[in-house]
Amino acid sequence: MKGNLTPTLGALALAVAVFAATPALAGGGWAHSGGGIGPYGRSWSSSGSGQCANGSCASSQVFVGPNGGVRSRSGATDCAGGTCNHSATVTGPYGGSRTRNSTWTRY
Numbered sequence: 001m002k003g004n005l006t007p008t009l010g011a012l013a014l015a016v017a018v019f020a021a022t023p024a025l026a027g028g029g030w031a032h033s034g035g036g037i038g039p040y041g042r043s044w045s046s047s048g049s050g051q052c053a054n055g056s057c058a059s060s061q062v063f064v065g066p067n068g069g070v071r072s073r074s075g076a077t078d079c080a081g082g083t084c085n086h087s088a089t090v091t092g093p094y095g096g097s098r099t100r101n102s103t104w105t106r107y
Contacts (some may be wrong), residue, residue, distance in 0.1 A: 028052040042066035055079045069093030082106040 028051060035045035044066050050059030060074040075088030083105045091097040 038066055065093070 001037045017050045029049065030050040030051075033045070033047040033048075035043060037043050044064060046061065046063045048059060048061035050057060052058075056076065058074075061072065063071045065071070069092075071090065071092055073088060073090045075086065077084055077086040079085075083103065085101070085103050087099060087101045089097055089099040
């Protein structure tokens with residue numbers, strides 16, 4: 001078992017080394033991208049971006065798995081008067097999606 005663990009840890013280290021976070025958008029925005037190669041030589045990648053202005057934030061991310069499946073997420077949060085409303089939708093590689101909504105209040 002020990003012989004199989006070393007390549008896995010090496011692949012994990014490579015994936016962490018490849019990840020790059022870059023605050024690239026003006027006005028409170030951000031962008032990131034990353035990827036890596038798994039223990040069997042198959043690659044994955046991810047990217048995302050977002051921006052905040054005037055009490056609202058929006059973001060989106062895309063993940064491409066080692067078999068080519070794409071999972072995406074988009075979300076938005078709006079805050080006013082101490083209450084924030086958040087909604088996010090995740091779409092899986094076969095087209096199915098789920099949306100989650102939440103509200104919280106600051107006291």
